[in-house]
Each structure stands twice: as structure tokens, then as C-alpha cells.
Amino acid sequence: MLTRLLDQNRRPLTFVVDEEEITAKQGDTLLTAMLAAGLGHVRHSEFGDGDRAGFCWMGACQDCWVIVEGRGTSRACTTLVEPGMRVLRR
Amino acid sequence: MKVAVVGAGPAGVRAVEQLVRAGLEPTWLEESPDGGGRIYQRPPAGFRRGYRAIYGADAGRARRLHATLEALKPRCDWRPDTLVWNIRTRERLLDTQTAGRRRDTLAYDALILCTGAMDRILPIPGWTLPGVTTLGGAQIALKAQGVGIGARPVFIGTGPLLVLAALQYAKAGAPPALVLDTTSFLTKAMAAAGLLWNLPTFLRGLRYTAALRMKGVAVAEDATPIAIEGEGKVMALRWRDSGWREHVTPCDAVAMGWGLKPEAQLADLAGVPFRFDATGHNWLPERDAAGRTPVPGVYLAGDGAGIGGAEVAELAGARAALALLEDHALPADLALRAHLDGRLRTEARFRAALERAFPYPAHLARRMEDATLLCRCEAITAGELRAVARYGGSEANRAKALSRVGMGRCQGRVCGPPAAEVLAAALGVPVEQVGRLRGQPPVKPIPLPGAA
Numbered sequence: 112m113l114t115r116l117l118d119q120n121r122r123p124l125t126f127v128v129d130e131e132e133i134t135a136k137q138g139d140t141l142l143t144a145m146l147a148a149g150l151g152h153v154r155h156s157e158f159g160d161g162d163r164a165g166f167c168w169m170g171a172c173q174d175c176w177v178i179v180e181g182r183g184t185s186r187a188c189t190t191l192v193e194p195g196m197r198v199l200r201r
Numbered sequence: 202m203k204v205a206v207v208g209a210g211p212a213g214v215r216a217v218e219q220l221v222r223a224g225l226e227p228t229w230l231e232e233s234p235d236g237g238g239r240i241y242q243r244p245p246a247g248f249r250r251g252y253r254a255i256y257g258a259d260a261g262r263a264r265r266l267h268a269t270l271e272a273l274k275p276r277c278d279w280r281p282d283t284l285v286w287n288i289r290t291r292e293r294l295l296d297t298q299t300a301g302r303r304r305d306t307l308a309y310d311a312l313i314l315c316t317g318a319m320d321r322i323l324p325i326p327g328w329t330l331p332g333v334t335t336l337g338g339a340q341i342a343l344k345a346q347g348v349g350i351g352a353r354p355v356f357i358g359t360g361p362l363l364v365l366a367a368l369q370y371a372k373a374g375a376p377p378a379l380v381l382d383t384t385s386f387l388t389k390a391m392a393a394a395g396l397l398w399n400l401p402t403f404l405r406g407l408r409y410t411a412a413l414r415m416k417g418v419a420v421a422e423d424a425t426p427i428a429i430e431g432e433g434k435v436m437a438l439r440w441r442d443s444g445w446r447e448h449v450t451p452c453d454a455v456a457m458g459w460g461l462k463p464e465a466q467l468a469d470l471a472g473v474p475f476r477f478d479a480t481g482h483n484w485l486p487e488r489d490a491a492g493r494t495p496v497p498g499v500y501l502a503g504d505g506a507g508i509g510g511a512e513v514a515e516l517a518g519a520r521a522a523l524a525l526l527e528d529h530a531l532p533a534d535l536a537l538r539a540h541l542d543g544r545l546r547t548e549a550r551f552r553a554a555l556e557r558a559f560p561y562p563a564h565l566a567r568r569m570e571d572a573t574l575l576c577r578c579e580a581i582t583a584g585e586l587r588a589v590a591r592y593g594g595s596e597a598n599r600a601k602a603l604s605r606v607g608m609g610r611c612q613g614r615v616c617g618p619p620a621a622e623v624l625a626a627a628l629g630v631p632v633e634q635v636g637r638l639r640g641q642p643p644v645k646p647i648p649l650p651g652a653a
Contacts, residue, residue: 140346166333169337172577173609
């Protein structure tokens, strides 16, 4: 499981994933925040072969797509968390 | 003259530096919100660790690159968070998208593409489980987010990044349960003479491996990954050692990568022809030693033009800019040109030895089990690709049309190389004969106009 290791003394902030309030830290990407909070995955494969939690962490594989309210489909690995952000997992 | 530079990693920074020196004001497009590239990626605002803690032995290099980047931003048309999603090469136009929505079209007279690289992958059962990342991804997680992909990860693959990333995790407090290198010691030893072309880098590699073993991390060479096990998360790696004994190593994450492949989709759209490089086992856009392509006005530098690493990318970026200046009768630093040509020649020899020392395990891709998920976007198995090989899918793009392998959201970035091996093996031909997946605009998914 994703583990916070270094430089984690940052300002906390909260955002919402699927109606659930999640605590993150300033500078977290959505991918970091969701996985570090123990959500386990960020999307389901459209083909029914299981949950996904990103892969490349650099905006190439497109396997960490989430829906961000007001922005639409976004890559969790390249989107920084903002206070009050609302995210849907598909 | 309108010059555009795509990418603000090491190659892009050094290219723009030379263009600005010559009095130009290039448009500089970077897909990320910040420059630096992946190797010198900076954490977002809020992180406090210093250069030494983040970049280790590369701290000085990172600091200098970032300083140049910041000095250049006000001296050009700096456009971060901007994806170049198409190149209309005949009209010399770039189609861009900024901040995920704002569209623009940009005219250019000359173009330098510094588009970087990503990890080269070998699919094995379980590789789509949450907790499995690329080696580069595992490194970015630690460097730019201060997180580990797991508390007890396993690193599999080959190449300099395998040992480096594993050591960084060990130092950060998440010691790898295993480092599995698919390359044998003998293969590496046979390339040792060539590696002397860059003695400091070669010695650094040896030091990292020694440090890893000193920290008690198990390193298995000439080993074969069999499967990543777990339900909804990573629980263990099943693997075989060089003596064909099977092991199960419990772990909570897996990072995988077998060297790098160029992100050359834009060069493809620009009309640059490609050739198969047998040494690096990659399709590369054609360019001369300075970075000129057969397409007038288009130049390439850095890992997107052929894998060389961050140090070479800096040299190549500057060199491509000098070529552009010369070709357009603008003042170019001739002493610098001679220096760069010498360095690039030496580094090319080192790189060739490095590729021989850490080969892509094509044999493992070729005998991938039928049930293994090959294309993670479309969830297509190796067996499904083999089936279309029998029905006329004798070329990568034809096989893509028939099987959907490489047709998904990543457009074959991830599955392209292993899929080519599977297809070639099914057809009984050399891998270069099945060709490569053609780039298609948009090079990355973009929202439809008018859609939310």
C-alpha cells in the first residue's frame, strides 16, 4: 500500500471522493492522496478485469483517470488536490 | 523567425538556452505545470526537502538545470501545462491544449522536439493490480511526492534505474523485499569494457549495487518473474531464480521496468521516418548526430530522439539548437559545437554498451502465456493477439485494427514493444518486420469540443 515516507509535514486539507471526505496534504496529487488515504484504487477497468490505481505516474499510461467536478476527466497522477475538490471514481 | 520547443526537461532547457543566447524568443511548450522533466522533476509547493535529499549525487546538476529554467522563462513565450496534441507538418502548425481545456494553434518555422521517454514494460500476470507501477513511477512517487509505492516493495526489470530506485527506497525507509534483475551477471560483465566510456557513471552503478547488498536487500540476477499475486492488491511476487527454482516473495507493491523507450509520437506526426535500432531494441526517429531530421525545420533532442539519459539530453538539446541556428544562418557557438560533438560521440559508445549490458528480455515477451493481459487499456490477452496473427494481422497496425491491442487510451505506449514481440514470435519473423504502431492525433486523449 502507498506509504508516506518523507517530507510529509505539510498543511492538511480535505476533499471529497465519492461523497466521502478525505484528508490530504498540500502538494499531494489526487493519486497520492487517494491511495495514501487507503482507498485502494482510483478507477475500475471498463472491461471488468478489476480495479486500477494508475501505473506510470507521469501522465503517459492514462490508467488513473478520475472525474473532477467542474473539470471532467482528469489524470489523478498529474492533478494536485485542492481544498474542497469533488472527485468521482468510475 | 518563429521557433517552438516542445518539452522543458534537460534537453528542452539546454536547447532554449542556446536559442535565447542567439537572440531568439522561442515559444516553449511543456505538458507539465513545471519544467525539469522526469529525472529532475520538482515536488510541488509545500515540500521542503533540499536538493541533496531529493536528487542525491545529481543534486548539483538538478540545481543548475532549474536555475537555467527559471532564468529562461521570462525570456521566451513560456507555456506550461500545455499539451501539443497534433503537428500539421505541411502547414507548420502545432495544435495545443492548455490547462486541460484551452485550445490554440501555433505557427512555427522551426521546431525542436524534446519529448522524453517512459519505461519499457514486460506484462506478467497481475501487472494491472493496484500497487504495481513502472520503475520511473516508483521513483517519481518518492522524489516528487515523498511517498513509497509500498512499505515493502519488489523491484523487477533491468538497467541502471532498477538498482538506483531500489536503493532510494531502501534509504527512504521502505527497503525492497527483492530486486529481481532479468539480466545475468555474465551479460553485464561482457559489456563492462564498453562501459568504461563513462567511467564515473559505470562506477556509480557498481557502488549502488554494492550499497544495496550492504543494506541487506536481496538481489537476484538472471531471474524470471512469473506472476504478481493478490486480490485487488499486491500480496506477493512469484519468480524463478537462475537455477529454475521457484520462489514466492511477499510484498505490498511491485515496480517494473526494462530500460526506456522514446516518447516519439510527435516526431511521428511531424513526418520523421523511423528505423529499428537493434542495439537498444527500440524504434527511433531518424536524425543526424546533431539532431536534424529528414523533415526540414524539425529537430530532435533528448530521450525522445533515442535513449541517452539526462546527462546526454542536456548535451543533445544544446547541440540541436546550434544545428537549428546554423541552418538558418544565425550565430552559433562553434567552440561549443565542437565540444558537444566530442562528448556526444563518447556518450553514444557508453550508451551502446549500456544497452548490451541490460537487454530487453524479448524472449520472455515472446513466450508470454496466452492468458496474460497484454494491453491494459483494452484488456486484451496475448492469446487474442496471437489469434489475429493467423487472420492477416501480420503487421502491428493491422493487428491493432483486428485485436484492439494498442488502440486504447495510452495508444500503445505501454503494450507496444511487448505486443510486437508476441506478434513477431507468432508469425516467426524478426520483431522489426512487424513494424511499429503509428502515432495518431491527438497524441494523448483530449476532451471533445463542447463536452463538459
